[in-house]
Amino acid sequence: EEEEEEEEEEAKVEEPPRPSRFTRPGVKAITSFSVPTVVRNVKQAHECQLLGESQQHIDELYFLLDSIGSAQSPCIRAMATCSLAQQCLGNEFRHIIKEKKLLSKMFARLKDGTGDPGIRLAIAVLAYVLSRDRSNHNWSSDVADLLISVMSLERKEVDGEEVISLGKDSKDYLRVLNKARKVVECACSVEASEVKGEEGKVQKPGDCYKINEQHISVPELVCEVFLTISAPNNSCQWLREQLRASGGLDLIANMVITGCNFVEHSLKGLTGEEDVVVVSRRLNEMERQLKCLENATFMNKTNQSYLVVFDGSLLVSKLTKLLLACERMMDKAELRRVAQECLVSVTKLLLNLTNDNELGSCRLGEQAGLLGAVLHIVFKLPCYIPSEEHFDILVLGLGLLINLTELSAPNRHQLQTLAITPHQSAAPSPDEGHLPPRGYPFLGPLAELFLKHHSKVEKATIDVPTPQRLSQLTSQESPGSSKGGQGQNQQTTTFSERLKLLKMAKKTPKAEMRELAGTDLEEGQEREDKEESEGSVQIDPLVFSREDFDNALSQAGRHMEDSILAAYAALLLGILAKHHHDCVDHVKNEMPSKSFAEMLEDLHRFVSFMSMTGAHSGLESVRHIIKYLEVM
DSSP: OHHHHHHHHHHHSOOOOOOOTTOOTTSOOOOOOOOOOOOOSOOOHHHHHHHHHHHHHHHHHHHHHHHTSTTSOHHHHHHHHHHHHHHTTSHHHHHHHHHHTOHHHHHHHTGGGTTSHHHHHHHHHHHHHHHTOTTOOOOOHHHHHHHHHHHHHTOOEETTEEOOOOGGGHHHHHHHHHHHHHHHHHHHHHHHHHHHHSTTTOOOTTTTOOOOGGGOOHHHHHHHHHHHHTSTTSSOHHHHHHHHHTTHHHHHHHHHHHHHHHHHHHHHTOOSHHHHHHHHHHHHHHHHHHHHHHHHTTTOHHHHHHHHTTTTTHHHHHHHHHHHHHHHHTTSTTTHHHHHHHHHHHHHHHHHHTTTOHHHHHHHHTSTTHHHHHHHHHHTGGGTSOGGGHHHHHHHHHHHHHHHHHSOHHHHHHHHTBOOOTTOOSOOOTTTTBOOTTSOTTHHHHHHHHHHHHHHHHHOOEEEOOOEEHHHHHHSOOTTTOOSGGGGGOEEEOHHHHHHHHHHHHHSOHHHHHHHTTOOHHHHHHHHHHHHHHTOOOOOOEEOOHHHHHHHHHHHHHHHHHHHHHHHHHHHHHHHHHHOTHHHHHHHHHSTTSSSHHHHHHHHHHHHHHHHHTOOTTHHHHHHHHHHHHHO
């Protein structure tokens, strides 16, 4: 046992440290190390900051949700709702609301407070701010019903001006009104900056319409909400049905009727600048309301028929009078722009109401002066507007004429008897332009319009630049400094010749393509092999200059516009010729070939283009017209 103890003591004796390359003379070597504590899944500093900010937003959101509950006073609830709307201007708050699906819960807490005008205004402001987010698709029927009820409670007007009975809580309402004005002003400025800074990415209905904060109203805000979420590019077909079932269409239609009466009355005594400002503001509001009705009737025959017969076709009658009033206002320079925008909105709504709808076509045709006003849009209105806006006006006018005449025999007969005076500047009166049915005074100007755009299509050219190496293009001098050289290589071809060149290019071998481009095949291959062996391969692609590309794109756009206008005019001529055989010879005599060859060419091109885009609606009727013209 003693020997074993001695052996254990000897084993406890520490051995001298072994020398290493880290030890120096006179320095004691390190013989033991302290093991650090390892913490797994450590987040970076920026991740911790993001989590903290997100949690802060969540806490603020739930705090505001508690503040808008029924336990608080109406003023506190309204102010908290406006504060919530102000916070929703940021993307973080809107993202949290979408992620946690809180939109319906937020409005459900305010449902019992619609009797207070301040809460109604706050609800409208909150909905307006949330509707600015294009990716928000969490709107429900309950929210739509709440907004419709809020708008219906505010529909108290005297002489076209909205009146709100404030009562004893007027001071509280003014506080809410000032807060709401600031929130709406911030929302409009944020939206304007997004459109200006990210043009092409952010699509806004109405090109960022700015609400007048000094005349803010609940119906205007709610109408903007419905206008945004019922846009054709949104998947809210249910909302169009909900608007009709809950009385939303009735409210908006009554707003339009009231606005038409106000404009008609104001134009009789329009004298000073103040009157012009009031009429301009009211026309702007009506333009938004008309767009809302346009969205509600888009590809929805039930809503179309509902508005056609609304209040004994009173809406259709007022829209006709508004169209005539807008045409008269085009003579006034200070009202021309706003009148044009309102006129376009009215025409679009009428276009929806008559789209494949015989009832709508007949009711509109019965309105005195409507067909004459539409002819004025096609043949006289382009004189008042810039040339770049002619296409939109002509497409709307010709499209409305096609809808009115395709399914209504009385409209076709009435249209044939209307004359177009060459130098008419004012809008036509209801009884102006009617001639005996012995001639067809309308067909001559229409055929002239068709031939004008048909000739542009035939003569359309596109400057196809020769592709160049990128290095040559960047080192090239400005186009104005040299008139020869590469400028002579530019090709000017028609579209048909361009297609032939593309087919030839597909069949041409690569060697011939290089020779055509001016590059020798062997020298190019040797240069590429040398660069590859030296490890300095440089990519020098064939490119087009930006100016040449933009020029070619602009020319292609003009060619497409002329093709569509020629096809619309040809379709209208074909409809009249099909249903009235005595028009056939008259139309043929207006054509250079004394036949329908030019019209058939444009109609075939139009059908081919629409088939490629996938728009098959209405093509069957166009094919029927083509078959008839081919037989005749």
